[in-house]
Amino acid sequence: MTQPLRVGLAGLGTVGGGVIKILDTNAALIERRANRPIEVVAISARDRSRERGIDLSRFAWVDDATQLAARDDVDVVVELIGGADGPALTLARETLDAGKSFVTANKAMLAHHGLELAGLAEIKGAALKYEAAVAGGIPVIKGLREGAAANVIERIYGILNGTCNYILTRMEAERLPFGEVLADAQRLGFAEADPSFDIDGIDAAHKLSILASLAFGARVDFPHVACEGIRAVESADIDHAAALGFRIKLIGLAAAEGGALFQRVHPCLVSLKHPLAHVDGSLNAVVAEGNFVGRLLFQGRGAGEGPTASAVVADLIDVARGEFGPAFAMPAARLSKLPPADQLAHEGRFYLRLTVADRPGVLAEITAALRDAGVSIESLIQRGVAANGGVYVVMVTHSAVERQVRAALSALAGSDSLTGAPMMMHILDF
Amino acid sequence: MTQPLRVGLAGLGTVGGGVIKILDTNAALIERRANRPIEVVAISARDRSRERGIDLSRFAWVDDATQLAARDDVDVVVELIGGADGPALTLARETLDAGKSFVTANKAMLAHHGLELAGLAEIKGAALKYEAAVAGGIPVIKGLREGAAANVIERIYGILNGTCNYILTRMEAERLPFGEVLADAQRLGFAEADPSFDIDGIDAAHKLSILASLAFGARVDFPHVACEGIRAVESADIDHAAALGFRIKLIGLAAAEGGALFQRVHPCLVSLKHPLAHVDGSLNAVVAEGNFVGRLLFQGRGAGEGPTASAVVADLIDVARGEFGPAFAMPAARLSKLPPADQLAHEGRFYLRLTVADRPGVLAEITAALRDAGVSIESLIQRGVAANGGVYVVMVTHSAVERQVRAALSALAGSDSLTGAPMMMHILDF
Structure with a gap:
């Protein structure tokens, strides 16, 4: 195969820019690994004139992102617009419906519409890939979908939100109250102006629902994730926990128990003896416990331009190689509909x-x-x-x-x- | 696809027994994930009469393992015989030559003959899979081949031999000399009667040479791995290191520097601030540093029946799904021949x-x-x-x-x- 894989890229924020940079910087290596070039051909974003430090003149510009799906020169669409519905969802449906592969970092959309999109991809023989949607650069989707596939997963849990982990780490290291660290994180760009998505645990809940689907062979069930953020954690709690031999981490945890699906995001006390206690700052980490493999730990950068773009391009390489299959590890019709566990x-x-x-x-x-x-x-x-x-x-x-x-x-x-x-x-x- | 994937299994030691147990225990789940059943049909081992606690009567018995390759009822051969050459290599060649896929845990064979076998697999359109050969149950082959594929890997290193890590951990925890811990490890089955393969670093060097090939897109070059084991580490060194804020670990490290390949297995001082310092006992861990993803850490059980068999069956699931490609991430002919770095x-x-x-x-x-x-x-x-x-x-x-x-x-x-x-x-x- 020497035909390039031609990419339509929707969304030119931090991650979109990162995707272009990786494909430029590592082009020769990626071409060897994918056994064909991977080339962005068309792009779309809200603001065409914004300065991004990248030469965009070599790409076709599309005002309406959903038009990427229909272009003859696009084999695969990368969606980095965000939002559970709206243009991202329209683009996903139209791309897959056209029989083209779709790569996304959109955890909210997958948490809400993952089952529908996975089913559509299967019917059309296209890929639906989303490594970047959970834990940024860490290949944990692949780790569950493929690496641990021989196992009944007993439990999956981890640190899924870098903003919360950054805040908790600084609260501990600098003995500062939550509000003060949050304000500083916002100033430094580590937290959004409206931080509730992160600090109330919703972002982690989106990711957890996706991991749970893969781990337990169950339909994504975001509405039943019990969700508690870190607003109520006081500096004193961090001190008390330390005195008892623990650190406080926002943990997303899912387990399949007696035919029901337990899913919860909540601040937890983690023993200093547990590897998750030592995952600091904006790092993410995920633990999967399988009935044969035992405990697997995946750790790395959960957000940011480079790591997230790395995951997007890994998905593109899988598509270029033709190494892909059902999005949630098995045909969507075979995913169980597990009732929520009694929390x-x-x-x-x-x-x-x-x-x-x-x-x-x-x-x-x-x-x-x-x-x-x-x-x-x-x-x-x-x-x-x-x-x-x-x-x-x-x-x-x-x-x-x-x-x-x-x-x-x-x-x-x-x-x-x-x-x-x-x-x-x-x-x-x- | 409802046709089962039919497996010929060569070698019925600990891992071989584990493969049969996983395929039995998790059969329903594996069938959903692979979208077809995976069934052992024929087996071969040195000693037919040994009691293994598994009912083998349901499988066809083959005295000469290499005959598995030719059987019409075998789609894929799993090789757990071991040894760089001999029957394992003959079986690999004959299986791939017959256009059938080949799954192995044999790091020695890949370190010596990986390039040849990868080339043969490509010509025949068959899979050559070896997740179990490095770091047992940890999906690090997949993590490098696919998960981090978008990155130029700057460096890869880790704790690749559980026996050495077990010995070093006990030397530190119990303040015992090397010889005493080794003898006890042999008594408990954590070290072989002839332990030199492990404690002199050869096993880790085999694994490192495979990781380096994947990480740097280079031909496997085992002969140039500089290799130093842990025999010379004294209890006093562990004490001194601790006083300086370090722990001693046997580290396999590879980097591509200025067009040359640096590969070394050696006991190192690891800062307590580094996650590898906290990888204890028989655990394995691998760190890959990519130019966009940053530092990725994979950790888990590097040996033993369950973890190693988990990796073998993960490979079988990839084969059953048809999701596989070149063994070393790119066509064998495109792997660079990197000269060894000046150590x-x-x-x-x-x-x-x-x-x-x-x-x-x-x-x-x-x-x-x-x-x-x-x-x-x-x-x-x-x-x-x-x-x-x-x-x-x-x-x-x-x-x-x-x-x-x-x-x-x-x-x-x-x-x-x-x-x-x-x-x-x-x-x-x-």
């Missing part, structure tokens, strides 16, 4: 931080509430003084069912012994 | 441990030798007493060229100030 039935150890009035009897009240809910306490420390003058009571429970822990907190909710909202976090015990 | 030109910091007589003037003699060779010292400590009553002088050099460091050690070689052989180790400074 509150989940069992494990918990970290509880209560801010309480500094007076006799408070501890007795708290421990009684836990006892009444059937939760036993592994350790309890009273340490530090909260901003409001209250005292921190920090507990680690023995293994307990989440429903019981929440019942104890509900029982305490009315008490005037508590001077602030309690914080409950899971402990990652595997 | 002694390598630059970096070094750890030096000298065992010296406890008398005045010795330090002056050592530091003069280093000065004369142009090597400057970053830190020097005198600590501990060696078994022979001498004193340890431990140094870390500033960045130096290896040739200079070796010149200094040569100059000291005749001196009666030294009461034992000096130890020199590289510091992994990236």
Whole structure:
């Protein structure tokens, strides 16, 4: 094969620019690896005149990105527009419908429409590739779809959002409060002006739902990902966790349990002995546990121009080689429709931080509430003084069912012994 | 496709048994992922009567493994016999020559005959797959061949031999000498009766030469891997390294530098800040550094029944799906023939441990030798007493060229100030 693979590129932000740069910089090597050249022929973006530091005059310009699908000179479309619906979705449908392959970094679209698009790709014999949608440059989609394919995956979890990990790492290293680090991250471009997508866990939830589909052979089920972000994590929690031998990480976790799909994004206490505890800054990492392979860890840069573009071009190389198949590792029709697991039935150890009035009897009240809910306490420390003058009571429970822990907190909710909202976090015990 | 992929399995040791167990245990899931069943139909091993805890009566038995290639009921041969030449190589050649795909865990054979076999597979349109040959269950072959394919790889390195890592980890944790841990590892089955293949670094060198081929688009060049094992590592070195903020790991490292291929297996000092420092026991880990993706880390179990068989079956699934191409990421004819790099030109910091007589003037003699060779010292400590009553002088050099460091050690070689052989180790400074 010496025919080039001709690419239509929609979206010329950071990643789009990176794709052009890789294809330029590494052209000779990519041509050897793909056994044919990979060439951008047509591009589309919102703003044609923006200065991007790249010579775009050699590419055909298309005002409406969806027109890329119909061009005779385009074999494969790369979509970097973003958004679950709108032009990205239209472009995906029209590209696949035309029997052309489609490469995307769009986690939101896959979380919402992955099943439909995978089915369409199969019917048309085209590729639907999305390595860049999860964990940036880390080949974890391929790792699950192919590398670990012989295994029943028991559990998949990881650090899926670099912005949150960056904020938590700096909160710990510089002993700064959440709000201050967030503001600085926004100033430095590590967090968006509207940061809620990242810090409330939605971005991680999109990615988790995609990983869960691959890992468990199930249809993507984003709406049932339980999602909790990092806004409620206080510096004091990080200190308490450190004193107990843990670091706090935003963890996306999915498991198939008794025919149901458990999916959750939440801040967790991770033991210093676990490799995820040492994944710092904007790095991402994913752990997959298979019934034969054991624990696999994939780690690297989860965002940014180079890493994300690297994943997009890896997908293009697979397309150029003709090495591709069903998007979610098996034909879409064979993916199970797993019901959501009962989140509150989940069992494990918990970290509880209560801010309480500094007076006799408070501890007795708290421990009684836990006892009444059937939760036993592994350790309890009273340490530090909260901003409001209250005292921190920090507990680690023995293994307990989440429903019981929440019942104890509900029982305490009315008490005037508590001077602030309690914080409950899971402990990652595997 | 509902036709099963029919497997001929040569070799029924630990991994062969594991392959049968995975295909049995995970049959339904594998059939969904491969979109067709994968079934062992014929087997061969040295000893037919050995008890393996598996019902073999359902498979056709072949006394001579090479006959598997010719059987009409075999689509793909899995080779788990081992050995660079002999029946494994004959089987590989005959299988590929018959246009059938070939899956192997045989690093020695690939290190010696990979180029020939890859070329034969291409001509015949068959797959040559070997995920299990490097780092057991970790999909690092796929990670390099496909996941990082868009990148110029600047460097690849890792912990490639679980036996050495197990020994070094126990030497550190239990403060035991090398010989004692090795003997215990042999008793427990973590090391072979003849351990030299592992502890002298040859096994890691086989794997490194394969990784280097994939990473740099070069022909496998095993004979030029500089290879040093862990026999000379003393408990005292581990202590000294720890005091300096390092752990000692057997590292396989390859880089393409100025059109030459640098390949080396050697014990290194790894900073506690580097993720490889925390890869303990029999785990393996590989780091690839790409010019766009940055640093990727793959970690998991590098040996054993389950992990290795998981990799073999992942390859079978790729074959069943028809998702395969050139074995070394590009057509064999396009692999560069890179000359070996000048090992002694390598630059970096070094750890030096000298065992010296406890008398005045010795330090002056050592530091003069280093000065004369142009090597400057970053830190020097005198600590501990060696078994022979001498004193340890431990140094870390500033960045130096290896040739200079070796010149200094040569100059000291005749001196009666030294009461034992000096130890020199590289510091992994990236």
